[in-house]
Amino acid sequence: MPFTVSHAVVALPAVRGPLPAAAVAAGAMAPDVPLFLPVGLDYAATHAFPSLFATALPAAGVLLGVWLLLLRPAADALLAARIASRLPRAWARLSRPTVRGALLALAALLVGVLTHVAWDAFTHAGRLGTELLPALAEQWGPLPGFRWIQYASSIGGMVVLVVAGIRWLRRTEPCTAPRAGARPGERALRRALAATLALIGLAAVLVPVVVEGVPRDVDALRGVVFAAITRGGAAAAVAVLLAALAVRLVRGRAGRPAATAPAAP
Template sequence: MVIGALVPDAVMFINPFYRMPWNYGDAHSFLGVWLINIPLGMVLWLCWEFVIAPGYRTCAPKWLALRLPDHRPTTLKKVAWAIPSVLVGICTHLLWDSFTHAGYPLTSPGGPLDHTIGKLSLFRVLQHGSSVLGLGGVLLWILLLLRYPKRRSASSHWRLWPWLLPVITGVMAPVYLIMQQNFAHPKVLKLALLNIVTGSVSGVLVCAFFCALLLLGIKGARRVLRR
C-alpha cells in the first residue's frame, strides 16, 4: 500500500534525471492506474522484496538486526496480495488528491475547500498538514517497531559503505540538481525546488538499490566459492 500510494507521483522523482514517456496527468488518470501505476508499483515492490530489504538485512548493525521483523519468504500468495495492496494505495492517493489539489470539484474556485486560512487555501492546508502528520506517523511507527529486540542473535554483518554511499548521494544530488535548474525566473522557482527535493530522494533510493544488489552479489559469490 505504501508503494502504491507513492507511484502516481513517481514521475516527479524520476524526471529530474530522466524524462519519462508519461507525465503527471497520465499517472493520475483512470488508464494510468492500470497501464502505469500498477506495473510500476509492482516493479518497485519486487525491487524492495528481492533486493533492498534482503540486501540491507545482511549488513544491518547488530542493534538494528535484532529489532527487524522476521523475514517472510516470497510466495505466489504474497505476490498475489501485493497487486491489490498496490491498487489500494494508488486509490487512496488519487482520492486524497481530490481534497488537496487544485482542479477538482471540491477545490475549484467557489468550492467548499477553496476558502482561505491566512494566505493558504483550505485544500493546501490539508495537503501540507497531512504530509506533516503522515511523516510523523511513519517516524512513530518506526520508533515503535524498533523499540525492543525481537531475537537474541542475528546473522547480519555490519558494513559501513552500503549506508554511507546513499548518504553521500543525498548530499551530492542536490548540488548536481541545483546546477541544472534555472532560478532566473520566479515562476519556475517552486518547480526547481521541487525537482531538487524529489531528485535527491530518488537518487538516494537508486543508490541504495545498487548497494543492496552489490551486497547480494557478494553474498552469492562467497557461497559459490565455499563450495
C-alpha cells in the same frame, strides 16, 4: 504535492490485516513515480481514471518487486545495526507465491493507488476534492485551502510513520546472533551508502539554490523544495538500489545465505 513518502502511512492499518502492507505502501507511492524517474509514464495518467490501471498499477507492481527481490533481503546490511538486528526473519527469504497471495497483493496495490489519488484530489487545484468542497480553492490567509491541507497532511503522514517506526524499534527485541551486515564488505557498503546519501542531500538543497538563486517568495521556495525532493529522491533511490545490488554480489562471493533476525511481533 503531498510528500510522496507520506502517502505510505495508509499501509499502517494493513500491518495486522490480510492485505500485504508492503503492497499497499508501494501502491500508495507509485502514482508519483513520474516525478522522480523519467520512465515514460505521464503524471496525469497515473492520477486519472481509467489510465491509472495501465500506468500507476503496473508501476506499483514494479516497486513491490524491487522491494521484495532486492531491497528487503539487503536491508540488514544497509541499515544501522540497532535497526537491522530487529528486522523480521521473513525478510531474509522469499515465500513461495500462491494464487491467493498474488490476488491479495494485487488488491493491496490497487488500494494503495486509489488512496493516493483520493488524497491528491483534496490537495491539488482543479481536482475532484476542490470541486466538491469549493472552500478548498479559496484563500485561507496566504495560501489556498488545498495547499494548507497538502502541507499539513504531508507533515502529519511523516510524523505518524516516524512515531510508528520508533514504537516498533522500542518494542522489538534485537537478535543476538551474528548478522550478515557485520561482514567487513557489507560494513564498508553501509558506510559508503551513508556518505553518498549525505552528499546527495546536500547537493539536492544547494544545486537548485545555485541554479535558480536564493528563493525570495513562497512560489520560488516551493520550486526549490520540489526540485530538491524529486531530484534528490531520484538520486537517493539509485544509490540505494546500487548498494543493494552490491550486497547481493558480496554475499554471492561469500557463498553464504543472509543471516536471519527476529520474527516480526
